[in-house]
Amino acid sequence: xxxxxxxxxxxxxxxxxxxxxxxxxxxxxxxxxxxxxxxxxxxxxxxxxxxxxxxxxxxxxxxxxxxxxxxxxxxxxxxxxxxxxxxxxxxxxxx
Numbered sequence: 001x002x003x004x005x006x007x008x009x010x011x012x013x014x015x016x017x018x019x020x021x022x023x024x025x026x027x028x029x030x031x032x033x034x035x036x037x038x039x040x041x042x043x044x045x046x047x048x049x050x051x052x053x054x055x056x057x058x059x060x061x062x063x064x065x066x067x068x069x070x071x072x073x074x075x076x077x078x079x080x081x082x083x084x085x086x087x088x089x090x091x092x093x094x095x
Contacts, residue, residue, distance in 0.1 A: 002056040009033045011066045016077045029077075036072050 003011075009030050013019040018029060025033075044050035050065075052058055057065060 002052070002058055003062045004055040004057070005034065005037065006030075008037060008057060008062070008066055008069070011062070012037075012069050012073055013077075015066065015070055016074060018077050032076055033069075033073050036076070037069055040069060040072055 009025055010019065012033055013025050013029060014021060014023075019025060041050055041054075052061075
């Protein structure tokens with residue numbers, strides 16, 4: 001079953017440890033993620049790398065898509081500096 005942008009926002013925030021599993025994102029956090037997610041998705045579509053309609057992210061690409069989005073969303077939520085290497089290593093797994 002396809003996932004929605006809300007599912008992606010929640011998954012991304014969980015991967016960033018902004019949310020615990022099962023928590024609901026705050027409106028401000030969701031807005032920040034969507035401000036990055038929507039243009040990145042359009043970029044992928046323009047390059048014919050994303051083929052799905054809005055709010056219908058296929059299960060097969062959901063986790064890799066969220067991992068990709070971590071690269072762009074992460075700097076908004078994580079402290080810079082010492083965590084950079086650990087963050088980079090964690091977000092490269094499975095790709």
